[in-house]
Amino acid sequence: MNTYAYGRVSTKDQNLQRQLAAFDEYGIKKSHVFADKKSGKDFERKEYNRLLKKLRSGDLLVIKSIDRLGRSYDLIIEEWNRITNSIGADILVLDMPLLDTRTKSHTLVGKFISDIVLQVLSFVAENERENIKQRQAEGIRIARQKGVRFGRPSFIYSDDFLSVADDYIEKRITSKTAMRLLGLKQNNFYFHIHKIKREKLDRSAF
Numbered sequence: 001m002n003t004y005a006y007g008r009v010s011t012k013d014q015n016l017q018r019q020l021a022a023f024d025e026y027g028i029k030k031s032h033v034f035a036d037k038k039s040g041k042d043f044e045r046k047e048y049n050r051l052l053k054k055l056r057s058g059d060l061l062v063i064k065s066i067d068r069l070g071r072s073y074d075l076i077i078e079e080w081n082r083i084t085n086s087i088g089a090d091i092l093v094l095d096m097p098l099l100d101t102r103t104k105s106h107t108l109v110g111k112f113i114s115d116i117v118l119q120v121l122s123f124v125a126e127n128e129r130e131n132i133k134q135r136q137a138e139g140i141r142i143a144r145q146k147g148v149r150f151g152r153p154s155f156i157y158s159d160d161f162l163s164v165a166d167d168y169i170e171k172r173i174t175s176k177t178a179m180r181l182l183g184l185k186q187n188n189f190y191f192h193i194h195k196i197k198r199e200k201l202d203r204s205a206f
Helices: 017-026 046-054 073-087 101-105 108-145 159-169 175-182 186-204
Strands: 003-009 033-037 060-063 090-093
Touching: 003 017, 003 046, 017 033, 033 046, 073 090, 090 101, 159 175, 159 186, 175 186
Parallel strands: 003 033, 003 060, 060 090
Antiparallel strands: none
16 A cells, blocks of 8 residues: 655645645655645646556545645545545545545444535535635725726826827828837737827817
8 A cells, every 4th residue: 555645736836835744744755745736626737647647446645635636616526536436545634634534444434424524625615715706806896996907007108109109190100110119019019009099089079
């Protein structure tokens, strides 16, 4: 029987150290530790799939917490069953010792408790993510009501920029000359010319 560990953080900026330290304390060999820096929205993860190829019946997979396996309630349950039933390996969640499938071989009650805890924690993990998204959306809505603007800041045209643009619009210079003077590439140049024309039309409407 081999013991493996899997760790995950959602972005490259987040730190895996706490999870790796927990695996080391548990006594798992570094060569048996797999970790991804990727979202848990699905299981298309390089290191996770490498791990699955090594897992055999009777092996033990250790994870720090249930949400490190995945972030979707349905996906967590499905993957848990795949590992424990299809592959035949066991899973231990360090932050929740009740989630230790090795208890299933001892008593039916142990398996029953493990299954209930898994489903509750998976639901809580997904529900918390939904609450976070809702709070973020609410924060953005309130900020917009207060006049906060999101996205790319508005481009402020200098007098020189407007002069060159006007020369092009009035056909006094070519587009090539205007792009060279403004230091713009073709796509950006026509974007700004279109915007300036539109602003002129808006002003002339008053």
